[in-house]
Amino acid sequence: xxxxxxxxxxIIIFLLTSVYLLGFGFLELIAASVFSFxxxxxxxxIALLFSVLFGLLMGHNAKAFKYLLPVMDILQSVPILGxxxxxxxxxxxxxxVGPEIATIFLIFSCMAWSILFNIIEGVKTIPYxxxxxxxxxxxxxxxxxxxxxxPSIYPPxxxxxxxxxxxxWYFLVVGEFTTFGGTEHQVFGIGSxxxxxxxxxxxxxxxxxxxxxxxxxxxxxxxxxxxxxxxxEKFKQxxxxxxxxxxxxxxxxxxxxxxxxTRLEKxxxxxxxxxxxxxxxxxSKPDKPSYLFTAVLIGGLVAAMSYLFLQEDILPLxxxxxxxxxxxxxxxxxxxxxxxxxxxxxxxERNRWLYSxxxxxxxxxxxxxxxxxxxxxxxxxxxxxxVFIGGSLALEIASILLLLTGMQWYLLFxxxxxxxxxxxxxxxxxxxxxxxxxxxxxxxxxxxxxxxIVAGSIEAIGGGWNATIVSESIIYxxxxxxxxxxxxxxxxxxxxxxxxxVLIGSSLLxxxxxxxxxxxxxxxxxxxxxxxxxxxx
Amino acid sequence: xxxxxxxxxxxxxxxxxxxxxxxxDITFSVKKRESIAVVGPSGCGKTTLxxxxxxxxxxxxxxxxxxxxxxxxxxxxxxxxxxxxxLLPWKTVLENVEMALLDKPKKERVELAKKHIDLVGLDGFExxxxxxxxxxMKQRVGVARAIAKxxxxxxxxxxxxxxxxxxAYNLRKEILRLFENKxxxxxxxxxVTHNIEEAVYMADRVLVLSRRPAKIIGDIKIKLDKPPDIxxxxxxxxxxxxxxxxx
Numbered sequence: 001x002x003x004x005x006x007x008x009x010x011i012i013i014f015l016l017t018s019v020y021l022l023g024f025g026f027l028e029l030i031a032a033s034v035f036s037f038x039x040x041x042x043x044x045x046i047a048l049l050f051s052v053l054f055g056l057l058m059g060h061n062a063k064a065f066k067y068l069l070p071v072m073d074i075l076q077s078v079p080i081l082g083x084x085x086x087x088x089x090x091x092x093x094x095x096x097v098g099p100e101i102a103t104i105f106l107i108f109s110c111m112a113w114s115i116l117f118n119i120i121e122g123v124k125t126i127p128y129x130x131x132x133x134x135x136x137x138x139x140x141x142x143x144x145x146x147x148x149x150x151p152s153i154y155p156p157x158x159x160x161x162x163x164x165x166x167x168x169w170y171f172l173v174v175g176e177f178t179t180f181g182g183t184e185h186q187v188f189g190i191g192s193x194x195x196x197x198x199x200x201x202x203x204x205x206x207x208x209x210x211x212x213x214x215x216x217x218x219x220x221x222x223x224x225x226x227x228x229x230x231x232x233e234k235f236k237q238x239x240x241x242x243x244x245x246x247x248x249x250x251x252x253x254x255x256x257x258x259x260x261x262t263r264l265e266k267x268x269x270x271x272x273x274x275x276x277x278x279x280x281x282x283x284s285k286p287d288k289p290s291y292l293f294t295a296v297l298i299g300g301l302v303a304a305m306s307y308l309f310l311q312e313d314i315l316p317l318x319x320x321x322x323x324x325x326x327x328x329x330x331x332x333x334x335x336x337x338x339x340x341x342x343x344x345x346x347x348x349e350r351n352r353w354l355y356s357x358x359x360x361x362x363x364x365x366x367x368x369x370x371x372x373x374x375x376x377x378x379x380x381x382x383x384x385x386x387v388f389i390g391g392s393l394a395l396e397i398a399s400i401l402l403l404l405t406g407m408q409w410y411l412l413f414x415x416x417x418x419x420x421x422x423x424x425x426x427x428x429x430x431x432x433x434x435x436x437x438x439x440x441x442x443x444x445x446x447x448x449x450x451x452x453i454v455a456g457s458i459e460a461i462g463g464g465w466n467a468t469i470v471s472e473s474i475i476y477x478x479x480x481x482x483x484x485x486x487x488x489x490x491x492x493x494x495x496x497x498x499x500x501x502v503l504i505g506s507s508l509l510x511x512x513x514x515x516x517x518x519x520x521x522x523x524x525x526x527x528x529x530x531x532x533x534x535x536x537x
Numbered sequence: 538x539x540x541x542x543x544x545x546x547x548x549x550x551x552x553x554x555x556x557x558x559x560x561x562d563i564t565f566s567v568k569k570r571e572s573i574a575v576v577g578p579s580g581c582g583k584t585t586l587x588x589x590x591x592x593x594x595x596x597x598x599x600x601x602x603x604x605x606x607x608x609x610x611x612x613x614x615x616x617x618x619x620x621x622x623x624l625l626p627w628k629t630v631l632e633n634v635e636m637a638l639l640d641k642p643k644k645e646r647v648e649l650a651k652k653h654i655d656l657v658g659l660d661g662f663e664x665x666x667x668x669x670x671x672x673x674m675k676q677r678v679g680v681a682r683a684i685a686k687x688x689x690x691x692x693x694x695x696x697x698x699x700x701x702x703x704x705a706y707n708l709r710k711e712i713l714r715l716f717e718n719k720x721x722x723x724x725x726x727x728x729v730t731h732n733i734e735e736a737v738y739m740a741d742r743v744l745v746l747s748r749r750p751a752k753i754i755g756d757i758k759i760k761l762d763k764p765p766d767i768x769x770x771x772x773x774x775x776x777x778x779x780x781x782x783x784x
Binding site for chain 1 (some may be wrong): 547588591593613615616617619621623625626627628636637638639640657666686
């Protein structure tokens with residue numbers, strides 16, 4: 001964690017440099033930051049309401065779980081730009097507030113899923129005997145919600161919110177500054193500040209914007225999320241005894257919670273029958289998502305895609321080769337990321353001192369949303385590599401490197417977390433049996449890290465697909481550069497820019513299809529395999 | 538006077554379209570002020586039996602009646618203690634016990650909860666959180682919550698299973714002491730355990746179940762003073778007798 005003193009130093013550096021470089025433009029920067037924050041906050045509130053509503057329903061109601069889960073699962077795998085056409089079609093046209101609402105909707109679509117799925121998981125982990133206690137003592141309806149369900153979903157809600165905000169910050173730049181149908185849509189904020197200056201070739205200003213953005217993320221992490229994470233320990237079934245739960249934010253939250261609870265219990269006369277009807281009650285009836293329905297949904301996607309092929313000039317073959325080049329690029333970036341993060345992890349595992357020194361640095365790196373750095377990497381890459389390597393290969397390399405920035409952190413942070421949790425006694429066991437370092441690596445350290453590597457890989461590949469959209473169509477000084485081999489992200493960006501629904505539809509469907517198939521087969525299999533490597537044993 | 542009556546009760550689960558009979562032909566009655574222990578091989582359906590008495594599950598065949606009234610869902614006359622304590626970590630001891638009394642107005646609720654916290658010897662810990670208590674104290678909170686509504690029947694599912702031997706010993710004595718008070722509820726205790734010494738120590742009557750599908754293969758009256766001397770010959774011969782029945 002970044003210490004508060006370090007944060008203060010960063011703030012001072014930021015203030016001094018930005019005032020020096022921007023003069024009165026500094027005020028614009030602050031205003032842009034505030035606007036972006038408010039936008040994020042608005043989107044978060046909507047995502048929260050959405051997730052709590054559907055999370056409680058899907059966590060309790062077997063039927064809702066069975067049929068809504070496949071739908072949410074597919075929506076979750078749609079990359080953010082996939083929601084852009086919806087935003088444009090339905091929201092942009094609203095007079096005056098259209099662009100604002102469209103942006104908030106896009107940010108919402110980045111935030112909602114991790115919160116939703118965490119809440120469902122939270123409901124499912126309410127212990128069976130706690131549910132029995134509720135049934136024995138007639139704690140049902142609103143009373144069940146306020147006394148048992150809400151407190152139980154609080155910890156997963158906090159961790160889901162952290163991931164959601166991370167996603168939101170990540171795509172803030174895209175959300176605030178997009179091109180659709182040949183016209184630029186932008187709203188005033190830090191994201192558009194960064195993009196605008198970068199695309200105009202004004203790198204210093206863009207960097208200052210990124211710095212401001214990173215600072216906001218760091219401030220949020222230090223003063224909100226860390227505090228809430230610790231506070232939420234109190235609401236876990238196995239809560240640790242030695243954690244401080246007090247503080248201004250926890251107190252305000254607990255008071256607010258109490259107030260809301262008493263208000264909610266007052267309307268239990270109206271609410272209880274509704275909750276009973278929706279099966280939101282202590283009784284849990286476990287059910288699996290409907291395979292048939294999932295198959296029908298995926299079949300529908302395939303049918304829709306085939307229909308699009310009949311429409312126009314895009315050939316299935318072209319789509320397949322574009323898919324292949326996107327997959328290839330993601331895989332190359334993935335293996336580069338895996339190699340360096342795993343190597344780094346193993347070095348740090350042997351050297352705990354280095355770990356404690358590097359942690360704040362990683363924290364700062366993680367708080368810089370990769371998409372925001374894209375424009376700057378673009379400049380460096382295009383201007384330097386093209387001199388040495390020549391155009392087309394340089395673009396290929398640039399594209400892979402950009403993907404890397406959207407993927408590697410997931411692996412790094414999962415691996416770091418795993419290293420922190422390698423039990424001390426494993427080392428002692430190794431000493432006891434006089435194992436060589438290679439033997440320890442092979443039989444202890446790597447197996448213990450494997451679940452984290454899988455978890456990181458899932459997130460990294462997911463992040464990679466999201467990043468294809470920005471990495472395969474690089475805008476610099478008003479010109480769009482794309483690798484010659486194309487890609488699904490390239491196609492989607494092109495379709496979005498032209499407002500071509502056939503391009504958008506077919507590339508999006510293809511991407512969603514690949515993501516779902518990877519999830520359902522590769523990742524489901526890998527996660528099942530990982531169960532035996534749990535360090536709990 | 539008969540309190541609780543189980544007549545030709547049977548339970549069959551359906552697992553992946555296969556019928557698994559768990560309990561078969563269970564018939565017994567329990568009188569007021571009786572304490573019963575149910576023992577049997579692990580996985581034989583002891584827990585299912587008391588969950589049916591609690592009204593958490595319905596029997597497939599036969600009936601369970603309490604003072605002539607059929608039990609089909611949880612009632613305020615029956616409550617239960619769990620092996621896993623099952624306290625809410627975000628609520629204080631007092632609030633946890635209050636959970637059993639939510640249908641009562643706040644003032645009465647707090648009074649009743651405090652009274653039962655005193656009864657289990659936890660006065661002074663009302664404002665503590667479960668994480669600050671030892672396992673033995675946590676289970677005392679579980680006991681206080683279960684008896685807060687003054688149920689006539691107190692069910693216990695391996696209540697001492699996660700406690701260390703000394704703590705378990707003390708809590709057993711404590712529960713016997715609570716049960717000694719003839720004026721207070723609960724007036725019936727039904728304890729499920731795999732510990733035969735515990736069964737003989739706590740109960741006036743030990744029901745021995747067979748392997749699945751479980752039937753009652755023994756109904757043994759324990760004629761010992763409460764609490765019994767665990768080193769006495771009589772105590773040990775009861776233990777031997779029951780152990781040999783389970784095999």
